[in-house]
Amino acid sequence: MNGEQILEMEKIYLNVVPSTANKTGEWRLLTPTRKEKISPCRQGCPLGGEIPAWLNAIKRNNWAEAWEIMQRKNPFPAITGQVCFHPCTAECNRRNLDEAINIPAMERALGLWRLQNCRPAAPPRRVEGKIAVVGSGPAGLSCAYYLNRAGYRVTVIERAPVAGGLLALGIPSYRLPREILQQELQLLQEEGVQFVLNCSVGRDMEISRLYDDYDQVFLATGAALSRMPSLPGVKLNGVWSALDFLQQVNLGRTLEIQNPVAVVGGGNAAIDAARSAMRIKGIDRVTVLYRRTKEEMPADPEEVAAAAAEGVQFVFNVTPRELKGEQGRLVEAILNRSHTSGEKLIIDRDTELRIYCKTLIFAVGQERDWSVFGTLHREIRLCAGGDLISGPAAVPQAIQAGRIAAEALAAQLEGKPGPDPSPPESGAVTFEELHLAAWPGLAARGRQEDPSAEAERCLGCGTCNSCGICYLFCPDVAVTPDQGRYLFDLNFCKGCGICARECPARALMMEGGW
Amino acid sequence: MNSKINFIQPEYLHSGHYACPGCGAALAVRYLARALGPDLVVVITASCWSIIAGMPPLSALKCPILHCPFPSAGAVGSGLRRGLDLRGKHSTTVLVLAGDGGTFDIGLQALSGAAQRNENFIFVCYDNEAYMNTGIQTSSATPFGAHTTTAPYPLFKKGAKKDIMHIMAAHGIPYAATATVAFPGDLEQKFRRARQIEGFRFIHILSPCPPGWGADSADTVELSRLAVETGFFPLMEIFEGGAPVLTYRPEKRVPLEQYLKLQRRFRPLELQQIETLQQGVDEEWERLLKAAGPV
Secondary structure, three states: OOHHHHHHHHHHHHOOEEHHHOOHHHHOOEEEEEOOOOOHHHHHOOOOOOHHHHHHHHHOOOHHHHHHHHHHHOOOHHHHHHHOOOHHHHOOHHHHOOOOOOHHHHHHHHHHHHHHHOOOOOOOOOOOOEEEEEOOOHHHHHHHHHHHHOOOEEEEEOOOOOOOOHHHHOOOOOOOOHHHHHHHHHHHHHOOOEEEOOOOEOOOEOHHHHHHHOOEEEEOOOOOEEOOOOOOOOOOEOEEEHHHHHHHHHOOOOOOOOOOEEEEOOOHHHHHHHHHHHOOOOOOOEEEEEOOOHHHOOOOHHHHHHHHHOOOEEEEOEEEEEEEEEOOEEEEEEEEEEEEEOOEEEEEEEEEEEEEOOEEEEOOOEEOOHHHHOOOOOOOOOOEOOHHHHOOOOHHHHHHHHHHHHHHHHHHHHOOOOOOOOOOOOOOOOOOOOOHHHOOOOOOOOOOOOHHHHHHOOOOOOOOOOOOHHHHOOOOOOEEEEOOEEEEOOOOOOOOOHHHHHOOOOOEEEEEOO | OOOOOOOOOOOOEOOOOOOOOOOHHHHHHHHHHHHHOOOEEEEEEOOHHHHHOOOOOEEOEOOOEEEEOHHHHHHHHHHHHHHHHHOOOOOOEEEEEEOOHHHHHOOHHHHHHHHHOOOOOEEEEEEOOOEOOOOOEOOOOOOOOOOOOOOOOOOOOOOOOOOHHHHHHHOOOOEEEEEEOOOHHHHHHHHHHHHHOOOOEEEEEEOOOHHHHOOOHHHHHHHHHHHHHOOOOOOEEEEOOOOOEEOOOOOOOOOHHHHHOOOHHHOOOOHHHHHHHHHHHHHHHHHHHHHHOOO
């Protein structure tokens, strides 16, 4: 073959037409479809947050999209990233490979991104309807956020001199830095939510007036009353309720409390009180007294460990019987031994322990405050949520209640049927169901500092996590990468089903027809 | 278990080719073209790929294709290489693409000749274990126990699969390797390595064929994976006809039955025959481990 003939061959080659002229998608009988299944983190999340979906957006470095997904269920990730106890990480399937995804850190990172990068934006359109939200705790703020976004005029009424409710007055600042709360509140204000402070509905203002002035009212006054046991000596100086104590600390007041401090209770409020007391100047002896065992403590184990690391002492299986004082001031508490038997608490009245303490904080439960209804004597259509309805719960539960209330109120104003409270989905994708054998280069790798690198560790578990396996194994090159995502080109997809079979996250299915 | 792979690379296989849904051979050529890059000419002998590549002017590959008669793949590859060398195009890779028929049976003499002369090109056998394009006739690559249209039920392929790697290694060629589509990272790495080597290079790719094997088209990659995990198709490299180097050792080999039961061509096999097959695989695996030596 001489050179000219080879040149001739090249000319032929130059005239070829790509086979893309041939639309092989017409052969298809089954079509790959994204079918999300629930992941263990989503199932664990009190807010039902679409965790794998926003992690996937962070993995692709698309923070705006991540925020858009996040705020559908949780408008305050900067806050929940700090205060939520994160049941999501407990069941993370990645634990079986190396270590659970650091969802709290990712949530905080996304929350901070939002505070730094999202300029306050007025709602796209304003609609008719004024709404009053009573209580500026997490439930009230979340309801205000969603209604304001929907275009309603929202006024939040708070009895305390500061907004935030439990977030401002209950949760210690070492767990929730106040700048974060302030920034969230400021964003809400700049986006159009009105705040009225120092106004106690039921005392300063009749609740029925709200129903005259506003189209809808949401009550979220929480469970802000401390329960105090009826023991001899609870009126002594130096005896506190946890909520009062935390409120004073959080308002920045100087407290006259003295060493040593005892905290009665085993919940998160008890640990908050103990750790807050430890931080007061001059206080270095703090003991938590709990009536049951350490294992039975309802407080978050991480918080308990942190308290212990800070020097807080724990005494288990004790119940206070009597508080003794001198000149009206507490000096010691007398305790009985107690233990659990079945469901019941058995108190052994014969044992007697004495603990020397000048301050004693009761964190033995909170109660709902009905004072908001005042002397109400007319029929109203009540919409309430958060701790006021559920009794004492946690911040994410309250945020969830606020969102549902916002949907319900908006539906009422628009005359539509309210949201359908669908039961939580069950049957999260298990580790065994994942098809990790298909994932080239997947290896055990612990937590990463960089958010994108950490998000990359997410296995998806029922949600597309843009791993690209569908692209890699497509014999027809009919999966197109698009800015880190993968799209199906149905012009060429022959419907072989390899992508669905190989999808490590189990987020794909083959469906009949085109 | 699977070497790291850069997913997003330039693709040299066009969509719209004529392969059946779930074709392992299409996938194999997609990967090898990604690894070899644009400076490539492909010789295709009579095989499924004669069809898949498309009828002119349509072409499924972004590189020149030369179709050639069935027994001549080795010879055409040799000629094309020399022609390109004459024109000074030394950097262009010549790739000969043949099915198992064009390698194990009809193309064996030209292949053997080219290997013996140590011609400077890459010979790829994409092995779907029968003459699939013409209607699933038995080839010498068909494994024992498989049904084909020339060995219909109750008949089945009686002899064992020809050990082509042994044959090629005996030629003492610089590089011979096995690869399969479930391990694209491994496959691409072998082609990149082959490109660096001068002389005759032979790569044997197991490519599952859904219609020919009686398998679900979605199972192509799974079958390919199981073939390796069971030890039925070990992934290896042989340099200069020396000892085989295993590129992947399954931690624990999966029973062969799992591989067989996904394929209707093996379905009427009796328990005893399955055991015979398993025994054969076990023996071959032991022999291979012995030859490969410790890791």
